[in-house]
Amino acid sequence: MKRTAFWAALAIACGIGVAMPAQAGTTFDAVKARGILNCGVHTGLAGFGAPDDKGEWAGLDVDVCRAVAAAMFGDAKKVKYVPLTTQQRFTALQSGEIDMLSRNTTVTSQRDTELGMNFGPFNFYDGQGFLISKKLSKVKSAKDLKGATICVLPGTTTELNLTDYFRANKMNFKPVVIEKQDELAAAFFAGRCDAITSDSSQLASIRSAQAPKPEDYTLLPDLISKEPFAPAVRHGDDQWFDLVKWSVYAMFEAEEKGVGSANIDSLKGGSDPTIKRLLGETPGLGKALGVNEDWAYQIVKQVGNYGESFDRNVGANSKLKLPRGLNSLWNQGGLMYSPPVR
Template sequence: MMIRILVILLLSLCVVTSGSAGTLDRVRQAGVLRCGVASSGLGLSTMDESGVWRGFFPDMCRAVAVATLGKAEAVAFVEVGAENRFAVLRDLAVDVVMDATTWTQERERGQGVAFPVVYLFDGQALMVHRSLKIATLAQAGAASVCVVDGTMAASSLESWISRNGARLVVKRARSTEGALGAFFNHHCDLYSGHRLALHGQRAQNAPNAGDYLILPDVIAREPLAPMVRSDDPGWEGVVRWTVLALLVAEEKGVTSANAAAQKSIGDAETRRLLGSSPGFGQDLGLDNDWALRVIGKIGNYGEIFEQNLGRRSGLRIERGANALWNAGGLLYAPPLGG
């Protein structure tokens, strides 16, 4: 009995020590970033036939790995879902979650997590069978809607129905796969989720993508953000500035092709971004060239978006709110200088 108690105490001590150490230190000691991703659909996050995770969110994982470890391949992808994405983070099973999680005050306050920065501005929308001849949500009447339980989509849909006195019938499923399967098999008339995800899910999962229409209605705002534990502000800063560096790079015209050259010929902020100014990475616990590596190996924000979701992808989704501030969008980073 005494030996068993000692073993339990030792294991507990190991967990406490691991949890109290900084996440950046743990990542470096392990030589790998554990990144939680969900199967969100083509363009956002999906595993290809060879078992490699592809999409906007996996590329954000790779960006953080390059910033901290120097290698895009230094990522251990951990598949998460709506039912466990907060728990795996709190339980130290992953270092960061990169998926379509909506940043809310309630989640930040009650789940022990932090949202470093918005990386996609999205909205909740609905997809419908074209055969039903529904062109807008106002024409849906008492149609049934499939939605994933335990998500913002479910609660926002219920709120919208209550506010508008709509007659929609909500059908909840335990997983994205379950909800989409029910929808495509005609067990419900509509499916509701993040608008960006609907494009990829239609392209990837529909028997015939042309048979399904994404309605123009947007019923809730959905600012999507990476998720880290709330007890490590240093690591939160690393994730935040990795995303922001991608935005600065796009604004400055720094791409994966020209990043090395821009280090010496760009303006003062560009040179700082790319490591010409001493101490750029010091406050983050990184070296000066961390952003140069990220942009050179992964690309700037625009390159990542266009390759996975935009004009260079099969989805061809317009940037919209996810364009830079000087191109009609909502995205911009704070200045780098002091």
């Protein structure tokens, strides 16, 4: 009896081992066969990736997951969201636990190369700032933070930028490093740190969602880094990479052409060749990507164009009320630019 149990256990263990390489097959096919997209998102960052008051995931990064699902399956809801901490995110992508990572992740050369990832189009341009209490009225800029205790998330480019900035300015500081953002913010609002540093969009989100009195806290004017965010996939499947890339570009292109979720149906049967391609009325693009011809139509119809997504999640219609700034389209003074969708 005992012996039978042993052999059974061994057989199961071997079965798990043998099952592993199956996921090393192409991601594109695996996602298609599974019928649902595993998308790595933030554990809860208002505006970028967090469950809303109805329990549905929402945010600028979440919209990228939804766009890819809309392109792949024609249904933006076919996403399984996998909330990840900063420290889990790359391992989750490398190991195949998720198909793509859309979690306010800064693109760096090291992440692009050594970590074996490919980054899609930048979907948000940010910079690192400092949030302080207004009680520290003497602090007018980050240069006044000499000797301060600073709360920072571990394992981020933020942590390195912070150290670099203080080293470059020959100032000392004490880091308080807590893994979970909620705990970190709680420590800051309890007065454990003089300042909390992160991407300024994230600080705005923390302030609006967690501060006991948001008006008592202010962002310092300095931005000490470039933080371009982009969705990431792992190396090894270019078809999958292409789909993620063009799903985001389609949102840019739709905004540039004035195509939104509200008016897309009324634009059907028009004569503008770019819009005809976007709506899938001129076939070819979908086949090249390996999905239905109406892939871009489904993205815009179900998720909206980039401008709609921005306004809804982080811009004028959201709690964060971030200005478009660098995230405007290229022809409106920003950096958002799609190569021709053709």
